[in-house]
Every structure is written in structure tokens, then in C-alpha cells.
Amino acid sequence: DSGVTQTPKHLITATGQRVTLRCSPRSGDLSVYWYQQSLDQGLQFLIQYYNGEERAKGNILERFSAQQFPDLHSELNLSSLELGDSALYFCASSPSPNQPQHFGDGTRLSIL
Amino acid sequence: QQQVKQSPQSLIVQKGGISIINCAYENTAFDYFPWYQQFPGKGPALLIAIRPDVSEKKEGRFTISFNKSAKQFSLHIMDSQPGDSATYFCAASTIFYNQGGKLIFGQGTELSVKP
Numbered sequence: 001d002s003g004v005t006q007t008p009k010h011l012i013t014a015t016g017q018r019v020t021l022r023c024s025p026r027s028g029d030l031s032v033y034w035y036q037q038s039l040d041q042g043l044q045f046l047i048q049y050y051n052g053e054e055r056a057k058g059n060i061l062e063r064f065s066a067q068q069f070p071d072l073h074s075e076l077n078l079s080s081l082e083l084g085d086s087a088l089y090f091c092a093s094s095p096s097p098n099q100p101q102h103f104g105d106g107t108r109l110s111i112l
Numbered sequence: 113q114q115q116v117k118q119s120p121q122s123l124i125v126q127k128g129g130i131s132i133i134n135c136a137y138e139n140t141a142f143d144y145f146p147w148y149q150q151f152p153g154k155g156p157a158l159l160i161a162i163r164p165d166v167s168e169k170k171e172g173r174f175t176i177s178f179n180k181s182a183k184q185f186s187l188h189i190m191d192s193q194p195g196d197s198a199t200y201f202c203a204a205s206t207i208f209y210n211q212g213g214k215l216i217f218g219q220g221t222e223l224s225v226k227p
């Protein structure tokens with residue numbers, strides 16, 4: 001158990017809808033990262049937060065947004081969902097940006 | 113230049129054998145190279161990591177070999193066991209250089225260890 005908690009584990013929804021994925025980092029970790037894993041693109045970095053502030057952005061679509069709250073949990077919001085958004089979404093956390101990242105078990109998003 | 117290329121895509125090894133997975137990178141600013149192990153239905157788990165100022169790091173049956181001039185690094189799993197059957201990802205980052213932290217992952221290697 002990495003100590004990173006992601007909910008829900010599975011999410012099934014339809015095209016055009018909006019969903020929110022939640023991540024609770026390991027105790028004491030201030031940095032949170034979101035990654036997308038798909039068969040064709042592999043594991044891709046989406047966005048990073050550190051102590052509530054956005055730190056780095058990767059290949060994140062404009063339809064996607066994220067935030068980190070004062071209690072350090074993070075949410076990834078996906079809107080106007082398309083079939084191609086079906087993937088595993090992982091959250092990782094680390095004490096600071098220059099320390100190893102530990103991953104949660106992900107949320108599997110299926111768009112019908 | 114941000115890519116990390118990993119090979120082979122899949123690997124079958126007999127129990128007790130050595131599993132070798134290779135990765136190559138282009139960006140010389142990368143300063144941290146971790147390996148992750150992922151089982152079905154689980155998230156990637158950090159296995160072992162190396163910085164470019166050392167050429168080898170060993171933890172138990174797992175060894176990273178690093179060749180800075182060739183911009184290549186590899187994972188060796190000694191005495192491979194059926195329980196090692198999983199997907200392995202190499203990654204690279206500039207976590208010390210620019211305090212960024214984002215990981216660039218290879219495409220993964222599916223390892224199967226036959227009893």
C-alpha cells in the first residue's frame with residue numbers, strides 16, 4: 001500500500017459528461033501529480049501541484065482542470081468527455097518536488 | 113528530446129534467469145532515473161532509482177546500470193521469480209535541475225517469468 005488513496009476506483013459515464021477524480025496524498029506529502037495511462041499513449045504526465053499551487057503542466061487538455069486544496073487533497077476535473085478520454089488516471093505524491101513519487105492504484109474511467 | 117525509449121516490449125525468462133530491460137534518453141538535463149513495477153489493477157510502485165553521478169545501484173536482486181556517455185540505463189533482475197511477472201517502466205526526470213518533478217515514462221516492458 002503506497003498510502004496514496006484515489007476514489008472512485010471505477011467510473012463509467014457517457015460522452016459529454018463531467019467527472020471529478022479525487023486523490024488523497026500520503027501523510028506529509030505536499031506535492032501531487034496526475035498521470036494518464038492509456039494503451040496507445042502509455043503513462044503521460046498531466047499536471048503537478050505543490051502545497052496548493054500549480055507547479056508544472058504537461059499534456060493536459062483544456063477540458064481538464066485540477067486543483068489542490070488546503071488539506072492537500074487534489075481533484076482532477078474532466079469535462080465534455082470524449083471516447084478517447086477512457087483511460088486509467090493515476091495520482092502520485094511526494095514530500096517535495098525533488099523526492100520520489102509514490103502512486104495510488106488509479107481510477108479507471110470508461111466513456112460509453 | 114523529452115522521450116524515453118524502452119525495450120524490449122515484452123520479455124519471457126525462465127525462473128532463476130536474469131531479466132534485462134533497457135532504456136535510452138536524449139535530454140542530458142535528466143538527473144533522476146527511477147524504475148517502476150506495475151501489477152494488473154495496481155498503480156506503478158517505485159522499485160529502484162539512480163542519479164547520473166553513479167554507474168550502478170543494487171538493491172537486493174534488482175540492479176540499475178547507468179551509462180551517462182551513451183545516455184542509456186538498464187534494469188537487471190537477478191534470479192528472476194514468477195512473482196516478478198509484471199510490467200516494468202523506466203522513467204526520467206529533472207527533479208533536481210529545475211525542481212519540476214514530472215516523470216517521463218518509457219513505454220513499458222511486460223515481463224513473464226516461467227516456472
